[in-house]
Amino acid sequence: MTKSPRFTSRIVETDNLPRHPGQIQPAWHLGADRNGYDIVARVIDKNHLLIRCRTCGGAHVSRYFVVAKAKPMCPHCLDTAWRQEADAAGVQFLRRDETDRKYGFYLAPCGHEQRLQRGRVQTMGAEGESYRCDICQASLEEAEAARRGWSVAGPDPEGNPSYRLYRHAQGCGCEVRIARANMQSGRFTCPGCGEGWATAPSFLYVMRFRLNDDRRVVKLGFSRDPDSRLHHQLLSGSPATGEILRHLPMPTGRAAQSAEKRLHSRIAQQAPTARVPAEVYAAQIHVASEIYTAETEPLILRLLDALAADLAA
Numbered sequence: 001m002t003k004s005p006r007f008t009s010r011i012v013e014t015d016n017l018p019r020h021p022g023q024i025q026p027a028w029h030l031g032a033d034r035n036g037y038d039i040v041a042r043v044i045d046k047n048h049l050l051i052r053c054r055t056c057g058g059a060h061v062s063r064y065f066v067v068a069k070a071k072p073m074c075p076h077c078l079d080t081a082w083r084q085e086a087d088a089a090g091v092q093f094l095r096r097d098e099t100d101r102k103y104g105f106y107l108a109p110c111g112h113e114q115r116l117q118r119g120r121v122q123t124m125g126a127e128g129e130s131y132r133c134d135i136c137q138a139s140l141e142e143a144e145a146a147r148r149g150w151s152v153a154g155p156d157p158e159g160n161p162s163y164r165l166y167r168h169a170q171g172c173g174c175e176v177r178i179a180r181a182n183m184q185s186g187r188f189t190c191p192g193c194g195e196g197w198a199t200a201p202s203f204l205y206v207m208r209f210r211l212n213d214d215r216r217v218v219k220l221g222f223s224r225d226p227d228s229r230l231h232h233q234l235l236s237g238s239p240a241t242g243e244i245l246r247h248l249p250m251p252t253g254r255a256a257q258s259a260e261k262r263l264h265s266r267i268a269q270q271a272p273t274a275r276v277p278a279e280v281y282a283a284q285i286h287v288a289s290e291i292y293t294a295e296t297e298p299l300i301l302r303l304l305d306a307l308a309a310d311l312a313a
């Protein structure tokens with residue numbers, strides 16, 4: 001008896017298959033017809049048929065009992081399904097994973113090849129969600145950490161999705177779990193060496209933003225790195241534009257924070273309606289408060305100049 005090839009259902013190169021002499025049974029024709037196929041020939045050995053899909057016109061090899069008694073799956077139609085599911089999720093289907101039928105290899109828009117579970121791709125497409133590349137996400141988080149002299153050592157050992165395990169790479173080398181948002185803002189202190197926002201030099205800043213409806217707003221805040229704060233955090237991926245109007249060096253983050261608090265309360269006293277409701281800018285500037293109307297800009301600049309004069313005195 002001839003040994004059957006292992007993946008007969010996936011044989012799609014059909015032109016050069018050896019033909020097998022012998023009749024095609026009427027029951028096989030009936031079975032093929034019921035499932036939307038035509039039988040082209042007997043091939044390979046007594047067990048196999050070459051059948052053609054009426055949906056796509058593609059041929060493949062199937063065992064005769066699958067044709068007669070079950071439902072052959074057209075590999076060409078299946079391939080089309082994988083491609084369409086991938087398109088809907090914003091990725092390009094490359095090939096199936098031959099070691100696990102639930103997985104395939106896909107090309108993300110960024111150019112990274114990824115092994116993904118088919119079910120995950122189907123869900124993303126069905127829910128209108130686009131694939132976010134794990135590799136790009138990892139390098140984004142690595143860059144965030146590197147800006148502060150840290151590196152990403154791994155996921156949070158306590159399993160909180162907002163936290164990561166970070167290493168103080170350009171400092172004491174200790175590994176500690178820190179909220180990713182704190183790594184982004186730099187507002188944390190290393191428990192290993194005590195270096196952090198509170199003791200490091202900082203800046204008060206005033207920024208002007210133009211929202212996508214042309215509305216202008218102003219922000220007062222403090223940061224170790226106002227330029228990075230503006231471009232990599234506040235405006236990351238936003239349609240709004242912004243510029244730094246002033247930045248005032250402060251000896252430490254703690255000094256900057258208390259000066260900033262005093263300035264906010266002075267603004268609240270002198271211009272009680274100056275605060276812009278968060279819903280106006282929430283989708284465009286990644287911050288929850290501290291945003292003022294354009295009319296408040298001269299007042300904020302005056303207050304900052306007065307503080308600068310005090311510090312210089």
Ligand SMILES: [Zn+2]
Nearest residue numbers: 053056074077
């Ligand atoms: Zn087909």
Ligand SMILES: [Zn+2]
Nearest residue numbers: 110112133136
């Ligand atoms: Zn990527």
Ligand SMILES: [Zn+2]
Nearest residue numbers: 168172190193
């Ligand atoms: Zn440290």
